[in-house]
Amino acid sequence: MFEQRLNRVRTAMAAADVDVLMLSVGPDLPWLIGYEAMPLERLTMLVVTADGRADLVIPQFEVPRVVERPDVFSVVGWSETEDPVAIVADLAGGADRAAIGDHTWSRFLVALQGALPATTWVAAGSITGPLRAVKEAHEVARLSAAAAGVDRVANALQSGEIPLIGRTEADVSAELGRRILAEGHAVVNFAIVAAGENAASPHHHAGSRVIRAGEVVLCDFGGTTEEPEGQPGYCSDITRCVYTGEPPAEFREAYDALQDAQRRAVAAAVVGAPAESVDKVARDRLAEADLDRWFLHRLGHGIGVEAHEDPYLVAGNQDPLDAGNAFSIEPGFYIADRWGARIEDIVVATDDGPRPLNAADHDLAVVEA
Numbered sequence: 001m002f003e004q005r006l007n008r009v010r011t012a013m014a015a016a017d018v019d020v021l022m023l024s025v026g027p028d029l030p031w032l033i034g035y036e037a038m039p040l041e042r043l044t045m046l047v048v049t050a051d052g053r054a055d056l057v058i059p060q061f062e063v064p065r066v067v068e069r070p071d072v073f074s075v076v077g078w079s080e081t082e083d084p085v086a087i088v089a090d091l092a093g094g095a096d097r098a099a100i101g102d103h104t105w106s107r108f109l110v111a112l113q114g115a116l117p118a119t120t121w122v123a124a125g126s127i128t129g130p131l132r133a134v135k136e137a138h139e140v141a142r143l144s145a146a147a148a149g150v151d152r153v154a155n156a157l158q159s160g161e162i163p164l165i166g167r168t169e170a171d172v173s174a175e176l177g178r179r180i181l182a183e184g185h186a187v188v189n190f191a192i193v194a195a196g197e198n199a200a201s202p203h204h205h206a207g208s209r210v211i212r213a214g215e216v217v218l219c220d221f222g223g224t225t226e227e228p229e230g231q232p233g234y235c236s237d238i239t240r241c242v243y244t245g246e247p248p249a250e251f252r253e254a255y256d257a258l259q260d261a262q263r264r265a266v267a268a269a270v271v272g273a274p275a276e277s278v279d280k281v282a283r284d285r286l287a288e289a290d291l292d293r294w295f296l297h298r299l300g301h302g303i304g305v306e307a308h309e310d311p312y313l314v315a316g317n318q319d320p321l322d323a324g325n326a327f328s329i330e331p332g333f334y335i336a337d338r339w340g341a342r343i344e345d346i347v348v349a350t351d352d353g354p355r356p357l358n359a360a361d362h363d364l365a366v367v368e369a
Contacts, residue, residue: 001138002033002072005131006054012127013050019095021048021124022088022112026103027306028128030232033073035066043084043108045101046073047091057087067230089115099124125310133302133310134324139234140348143303143326146225146236147346147357149183154240154360157219160367164211165244169193173206176221185223186233189307192220199241199340202297202332214245216339222307232305237328238358239344242365254333255341255364257289261331262343262362265299269329269347269354275317282331294333294340302327303346321349326357 009032013021023029023046030036035056037044042059053074056066060077068075076091078084089112092098098116100109102125113121135143153176156162162175170193177188194204196215204218211217222237241255265282279299286292298314301307303326311317311325325348332342345358 018099020092021099023101024104031305034230085111129310142234150236150238151360153179158365169206180223186226187224194218200334235307239342241341261285265329271323272320275313279313291333300328325349
């Protein structure tokens with residue numbers, strides 16, 4: 001798997017006239033070789049050259065954490081008295097054009113620019129992003145397993161198994177997090193719980209607000225799966241809304257339009273469709289209900305080893321969807337000081353049509369506790 005990915009990366013490097021690829025912290029490294037660098041002041045960097053070499057430059061005391069794959073890369077441990085930037089620069093061999101990891105700390109990039117003054121620098125995302133965006137079959141399987149896990153958490157929320165009324169948003173968020181971990185995730189990436197007027201803030205931070213009867217509670221949560229050592233985890237992301245009591249007719253009408261917009265957008269996410277066209281389908285349906293002005297964000301983002309990655313479903317992105325693209329479809333409306341709602345699924349574009357990975361009920365759940 002990793003050797004195949006490295007070969008694909010080198011093909012993309014050649015097409016982009018890139019001599020060397022350098023990856024440090026961030027999701028590209030575990031995706032490419034199965035190792036996740038710790039965010040330290042000590043440099044870890046994978047150096048991939050066009051001539052077939054791949055060397056992981058890493059602090060010597062971090063070497064035991066590496067699952068070594070000699071057929072894929074070599075490990076170059078450096079001691080506390082050595083200069084890792086000089087080691088990386090030497091391995092780069094005076095490259096004319098280098099691609100540097102998008103998440104690399106600026107202090108290391110600045111130092112490398114000083115060590116390689118004749119090198120032109122580009123973002124490594126231009127190489128790795130399109131490759132990561134097209135998921136392999138086993139990646140879709142891991143995303144599906146992640147989605148099934150958070151579906152079960154959403155089912156508990158919608159059924160009333162998770163009490164809401166009288167609890168703080170933070171308390172409910174913590175319970176969602178515990179349940180996410182129990183469903184096979186290693187890390188909770190986020191657990192948004194937004195009650196009443198707080199649901200009008202798309203990325204609301206759960207706090208001390210107590211959930212009351214007779215209001216919407218928007219819950220958006222996900223994590224990264226637990227995987228065997230040396231394998232990257234894959235992300236989940238789902239949003240569902242519940243109402244603590246019978247919702248007013250105005251809210252139910254708006255929610256019904258939102259649900260229809262989400263359903264139409266999923267159906268529109270076919271291979272070959274421009275990414276922006278899927279966004280437009282949802283936006284046009286919300287416009288019919290005079291809700292489009294309250295739809296404040298793009299329709300969706302790609303997902304994989306990173307919670308947000310290519311492709312992005314947003315106006316202006318004319319790139320066609322490819323088979324294997326995995327992304328969220330999450331229209332919403334957010335009316336300040338009143339309420340908000342969002343419905344989100346992860347969907348994979350396939351040659352047989354869009355495949356939603358989340359199956360939790362999309363109807364507005366009404367809970368009494």
